[in-house]
Amino acid sequence: MLLKGNCLDLLAKLPDNSVDSIVTDPPYELGFMGKAWDNSGIAYSVQLWTECLRVLKPGGHLLAFGGSRTYHRLACAVEDAGFEVRDQIMWLYGSGFPKSLNLKDEWQGWGTALKPAHEPIVVARKPLTGTVANNVLEWGTGALNIDASRVGTGTGEVKTVNYPDIRGDNYNNAQGTVEYTVVDQGRWPANVIHDGSEEVLAGFPITASTGNGSKSGHRKGGASTNSVGLSGVKNAIDGYADGGSAARFFYCAKASKSERNAGLEGLPKQSVGVGDERPSGSSNERRGLPPTKPAQNFHPTVKPLALMRYLVKMVTPPGGTVLDPFLGSGTTACAAILEGFEWIGCEMTEDYWPIIEARVLWAESQRAQMQEGMF
Numbered sequence: 001m002l003l004k005g006n007c008l009d010l011l012a013k014l015p016d017n018s019v020d021s022i023v024t025d026p027p028y029e030l031g032f033m034g035k036a037w038d039n040s041g042i043a044y045s046v047q048l049w050t051e052c053l054r055v056l057k058p059g060g061h062l063l064a065f066g067g068s069r070t071y072h073r074l075a076c077a078v079e080d081a082g083f084e085v086r087d088q089i090m091w092l093y094g095s096g097f098p099k100s101l102n103l104k105d106e107w108q109g110w111g112t113a114l115k116p117a118h119e120p121i122v123v124a125r126k127p128l129t130g131t132v133a134n135n136v137l138e139w140g141t142g143a144l145n146i147d148a149s150r151v152g153t154g155t156g157e158v159k160t161v162n163y164p165d166i167r168g169d170n171y172n173n174a175q176g177t178v179e180y181t182v183v184d185q186g187r188w189p190a191n192v193i194h195d196g197s198e199e200v201l202a203g204f205p206i207t208a209s210t211g212n213g214s215k216s217g218h219r220k221g222g223a224s225t226n227s228v229g230l231s232g233v234k235n236a237i238d239g240y241a242d243g244g245s246a247a248r249f250f251y252c253a254k255a256s257k258s259e260r261n262a263g264l265e266g267l268p269k270q271s272v273g274v275g276d277e278r279p280s281g282s283s284n285e286r287r288g289l290p291p292t293k294p295a296q297n298f299h300p301t302v303k304p305l306a307l308m309r310y311l312v313k314m315v316t317p318p319g320g321t322v323l324d325p326f327l328g329s330g331t332t333a334c335a336a337i338l339e340g341f342e343w344i345g346c347e348m349t350e351d352y353w354p355i356i357e358a359r360v361l362w363a364e365s366q367r368a369q370m371q372e373g374m375f
Contacts, residue, residue, distance in 0.1 A: 048077075
């Protein structure tokens with residue numbers, strides 16, 4: 001459900017304890033590209049996060065993106081509102097570009113900024129009602145969906161064992177063999193997510209084989225094979241031993257042009273404008289920056305759909321409702337729909353409403369096709 005207007009006004013109309021999770025990408029308060037919505041101070045508002053706390057069920061989780069320069073103020077506001085800060089997820093990527101002032105003359109080679117390569121996500125939880133077990137029984141919230149967020153394929157390998165080789169008296173000295181299936185559930189989800197770029201992969205050590213017969217290291221260019229489905233996530237580096245490499249972390253590249261504009265074919269193209277952070281002559285969409293040319297989805301900070309699907313699935317119980325107070329171009333709504341959740345999103349910028357509505361229709365059609373394929 002799309003709520004049009006200021007999120008502070010809209011959240012006040014929602015009932016107490018009415019949503020199961022909050023997954024959002026609030027303004028980073030950096031004045032990005034001169035946008036007024038990115039320089040209002042709303043992400044630091046204790047009042048905002050107090051309203052989020054009120055509408056969230058006890059034990060419900062909040063995941064909120066922040067900028068590397070301003071994350072601390074976001075996290076403090078979330079904590080001051082009454083949330084328990086549980087962790088921080090880091091989304092690492094290699095496509096950032098430094099917005100640096102390069103000096104000249106005797107200061108040649110000096111600059112004013114580092115290359116951006118990560119975005120932090122605060123992981124917070126509304127205080128529980130009693131124990132975790134009691135809270136989950138009463139509200140359905142309080143825990144993370146670990147198995148649905150594991151990194152791996154979940155494939156099984158059938159093994160054969162002779163009865164005499166099995167210790168214990170369970171088989172009473174029976175003769176013959178027994179077959180059983182060993183299921184690789186995948187790795188426990190970590191608080192690191194990466195974009196599969198060679199730059200990021202190079203930052204992790206390549207270790208020897210784990211002894212399962214697979215190759216060590218990572219497949220060059222393997223990141224392009226990543227896919228996300230209703231039953232889980234296929235690792236970008238599947239089929240290779242992952243002890244110590246980036247294969248142990250969830251992989252998600254930045255949103256592509258086709259993903260940003262899926263379902264928007266009937267909308268007019270608009271320009272997002274040109275900002276100083278764009279290097280001359282570069283491919284901005286390849287670098288994960290807003291497009292310089294007019295596009296149907298002209299929102300400047302579109303998050304990847306696979307990333308948002310992974311996050312909503314991690315913190316939302318089956319059939320639950322996801323809230324996003326800063327819906328932007330609607331990626332959280334699309335992620336919730338594709339994963340089978342209900343959703344509520346607030347957005348105050350009228351220019352983005354047609355984008356959200358068209359993307360939601362596209363996601364609903366995709367969900368319907370997936371359900372048809374299951375039967």
